[in-house]
Amino acid sequence: MMTLSHRFPDFGRDAPGDEQTKVDEDGPLQNHLREAYDAGYSAGQADAVQAQADDRMSLSAELAQNLQDMAFTYRDAVADVVLNLRPLMQQIVGKLLPAVARHGLGGQILEQVGPLIQCHADAGVIIRVAPESHDIVAALITPALPDVLSLTTDATLASGQARIQVGPAERDINLDALITDVSNAMTAYFHHVEQEHSNG
Template sequence: MSGRPLTLENFHFVPAPEIPVEVYDGERLEAERLESFDKGYTSGWADASAAAESAAQERGQVLDNRLDELAFTFHEARAHVMRELGPLLDAIVRTAVPRILHDTLGARLNELFTEMAEDVAEAEIQILTAPGEAEGVTTALKDRARFPVSVRDDDTLAPGTLQVRLGAAARELNLNALETSLTDALEALDTLNEETLAHG
């Protein structure tokens, strides 16, 4: 038979080259073990620190959010209470303030008389009022005046205005201005509360 020659696989064993085995001494093994431990410890510490910092930031953020909510709730509640008090404050301004002004008028006039009387020896105090208000001033001064006082209407004075004269000295009291300033203050408070409710 003629044909191609038969090629057989070569099973001849070729030994692998010998790799030299490195021999470690005990000190070197211990040093590597300690270095490995230190690296692991440092890495674990860094991870734990990062986790603790992240948790602290989360808690801080939650606390900040809660405080913001509480502050908003407090301001909203305060504004709501003040808004509900608005009608009461209006009623006080309309009814109580004029009565308080009237009830304390005698004491305030006596204070004014004392200040003015320091410079004048003996003279009667004259109180000029707007038309129709002399009787109310006389009633307010009843049993309170420590000086001789005469009260009379003056057509030139506006309602709620008193003029106190002692000798050449004269002072003016404007009861409406006090009432107006109280009303303005209460209205400003009400406006502030409405803005707080609207904008937080």
């Protein structure tokens, strides 16, 4: 069997007289090629490192922007919820708290009278309330302190106020002032939230 290799030239063998065309491995051309390869490799590696750093910075900037947008959206949502609660809170402070204060006045009086009686056991207790609060307070405190108590009305007092006198000691209860303080604090809070919301 005959092969076809004789028909094609063999480039693996050195042709006669080719000794001058061989490249010297330590010659200037080979050194130049190595330096060019190393320079290209280093430049490619530097480009890859720079591209990776740029990608990282871009991702970091996008993440920071997304977090900032989320925080802004969250603050807006909280501000909207709080501002939508304003009418409810105004109803509570304007209508519910005064009613609770009227019914809680008797309990406040009893709470204040106890320590005063202990300090001045031999003195009588005089409680002054607004005319419109008399019946509510009388129903609550007269059964608790029937013998030592004198409940009178004072037209200068508002419905959430009372003046307690036990001997020389005197205390004032002013639930109306407390309600006013709560109302003012609530108004200031909602004003602050509204300002932050409008300023962004």
